[in-house]
Amino acid sequence: MKNNRALYFWVFVVLFFAGLWLAQLALKQQGSSLLPGNGGDFTLQSAQGPVSLSDFRGKVVALYFGYMSCPDICPTSLWSLSSAMRQLSPEQVEQVQGVFISLDPERDSPAAMSLFVKGFFESFIGLTDRQEVIDRVARQYSVVYQKVALKESAMGYVLDHSSVIYLIDKAGVLRYFSPHNATPEEIKVELLSLLKEAD
Amino acid sequence: MKLIYSLALWLLAFNAFADAAEQPVVEIPFARAAIIQQRNSAVFMQLQNPLASAALVAARSPVAEVVELHTHINDQGVMRMRKISQIELPAGQTVNLQPGGLHVMLLGLKRDLKPGDSLELTLVFSDGSETQLQIPVHKVMMHKMKQMQEHRMNGSLPPMMKH
Numbered sequence: 001m002k003n004n005r006a007l008y009f010w011v012f013v014v015l016f017f018a019g020l021w022l023a024q025l026a027l028k029q030q031g032s033s034l035l036p037g038n039g040g041d042f043t044l045q046s047a048q049g050p051v052s053l054s055d056f057r058g059k060v061v062a063l064y065f066g067y068m069s070c071p072d073i074c075p076t077s078l079w080s081l082s083s084a085m086r087q088l089s090p091e092q093v094e095q096v097q098g099v100f101i102s103l104d105p106e107r108d109s110p111a112a113m114s115l116f117v118k119g120f121f122e123s124f125i126g127l128t129d130r131q132e133v134i135d136r137v138a139r140q141y142s143v144v145y146q147k148v149a150l151k152e153s154a155m156g157y158v159l160d161h162s163s164v165i166y167l168i169d170k171a172g173v174l175r176y177f178s179p180h181n182a183t184p185e186e187i188k189v190e191l192l193s194l195l196k197e198a199d
Numbered sequence: 200m201k202l203i204y205s206l207a208l209w210l211l212a213f214n215a216f217a218d219a220a221e222q223p224v225v226e227i228p229f230a231r232a233a234i235i236q237q238r239n240s241a242v243f244m245q246l247q248n249p250l251a252s253a254a255l256v257a258a259r260s261p262v263a264e265v266v267e268l269h270t271h272i273n274d275q276g277v278m279r280m281r282k283i284s285q286i287e288l289p290a291g292q293t294v295n296l297q298p299g300g301l302h303v304m305l306l307g308l309k310r311d312l313k314p315g316d317s318l319e320l321t322l323v324f325s326d327g328s329e330t331q332l333q334i335p336v337h338k339v340m341m342h343k344m345k346q347m348q349e350h351r352m353n354g355s356l357p358p359m360m361k362h
Contacts, residue, residue, distance in 0.1 A: 071241040071305070073271065073278045075231060076298050079338070112236035119234060144277050153282040154265035154306045155239075160279040179276065181299065 039166065039174030042137040044101065044127035047114040051127055053172060056097045060194045061168040062187075065143045067104035067159050068116050073180065074100075075120075077163055082121040083184035084191060092195055095170075098124040103138065103145050103159050105131055141166055141174070169194050204335060222330055223248040223255075223288050225322070230305070231298075232314045232338040240312050241269075241302040242320060242334055245295055248288040255286040257323040264307030266320075271300055285325065314338040 043052040053061065062081055066074030078100060085093055100117045102108040105128045113126025128134065138145060145161035163180035167190055176190050228244035240263075246255065258266040268286055272279045278299075286301055288294055296302050303320065312318065316336040323329050 068237045069239050070280075071231065071233070071237075071239045071269075072298050072302060073280075075233075107238075115234055115236055119232070146277075148279070150282055153267055153269075155267075155282070155304075158280050160274075160277050162276050163278050164276070180273070180278065 038140070039168060040140050041172060042140065044129045044133065044137065045110055046125050046127050047110040051125060053168065057172055058170050058199050059095050059097045060170060060191060061097045061099060061172075062191070063099045063101065063141070063166040063168060064164070065101045065103055065138060065141065065145070066161060066163070067102055068108045068113060069104065069155070070159070070161075073161075073163050077165060077180065078117065078120040078124070080182060080184050081165055081187060082124070084187035085121055087184065087188050088191065088195075092192075093123070095195055096123075096191060100124060100126045101134065101137065102126065102128040103134060103143070103161060105129065105134060167191065167194055169197060170199050222324060222328055223253060225330065225332060228320075228332060228334045229337040230312055230318055230320075230334045232336050233308060233312045235308050235311050238306065238308060239263075240305045240308060241298075242305065243296045243298060243302055244334075245293055246286075246288055247293045248290055250290060252290045253288045254325040255288060255322055256284070256325050258303045259321045259323070260305060260318060262309055262312065262318045263305035264309070267304045267306060269302055269304040271302075273299070288324075312336045 041053045043050050045051070064074070064077055064081065066077065068074075078098075081098055085096060085098065088096065098117070098121055100113065102113055108126075108128055110126065110128055113128060117124035117126045129137075143162055143164070145159055147157055148160055149157045165178045165182065165187060166174055167176040167178070169175045175194060178187055178190065224247040226245040226247060228242060230242045231240050233240035242258075255268065258268065260266050268283050269280055270283050272281065282304075283301075286294060286296070294301070303322075314336055317333045318336065320332045320334050321329050322332065
């Protein structure tokens with residue numbers, strides 16, 4: 001009899017937590033379908049190993065999705081972001097993390113990306129991963145992109161992509177996105193307003 | 200840097216005279232700095248065509264395996280880069296090859312393009328004539344900033360969007 005009671009108790013405990021877990025899962029899924037592209041945490045690979053967005057809690061994160069063979073659009077955006085950061089004080093710069101995510105893992109290795117982004121700003125990091133992982137993160141941030149074969153070009157293929165700098169606050173919440181061609185001054189204003197907020 | 204730039208401009212002007220203004224005139228050309236791992240870079244310039252209509256049909260450079268003519272289409276915020284067969288140069292007009300639009304695409308870089316470097320580029324026009332240029336490599340795009348300001352004054356760019 002006593003044994004039976006203990007068994008019931010444990011079955012109850014296990015079912016209770018399983019229920020909680022399921023409810024949370026359902027809520028999460030509902031949340032993501034209600035608010036598509038609302039950002040959120042992710043883990044991707046850098047030249048120094050895995051990096052998560054949550055590693056930068058307490059910092060403002062500027063996020064950009066692109067690819068290294070992109071000769072113009074991506075460098076322009078990274079240049080605008082780095083120019084904005086050069087207008088900040090050294091203390092403020094420490095509080096901002098620039099992140100470039102490659103949509104082209106086939107061509108962009110983490111090591112090459114690290115070299116590439118540091119050419120714009122020393123503290124920038126480049127992240128990539130398997131295609132399906134990148135696809136998931138891109139969906140989180142509503143990145144529109146598509147691999148397109150260019151038959152007559154030596155490029156082989158290009159990636160059509162939306163060009164947006166996402167600004168994430170110190171708590172990891174996606175707050176702003178700037179259109180392509182935002183000036184460094186405009187980006188700086190948005191960075192400063194997020195920097196002013198308490199940790 | 201300024202000295203190199205003005206020297207390059209003088210050379211260009213001199214070239215234009217030497218060719219008796221037969222060819223389109225190239226102004227403020229620059230290549231975007233890139234590392235070899237990026238594989239590619241782009242060259243931008245203004246092409247002024249004082250005479251009969253012509254077209255830029257090809258380009259060559261010893262720093263790249265292949266050189267192509269490309270454009271960008273901004274399709275509701277999605278940038279689509281495409282190869283084109285030629286860039287039309289209507290008589291009496293200036294055509295801008297600029298960031299976000301038309302460009303000479305350097306594919307398969309053979310070396311890093313460092314700011315302050317220069318590279319050789321040959322433009323081939325529809326009448327078969329060629330112009331050889333020394334293109335300075337820039338990291339920062341001064342005249343891009345000017346263009347952005349102009350766009351803004353025309354109100355053709357949206358302001359920052361709040362999420």
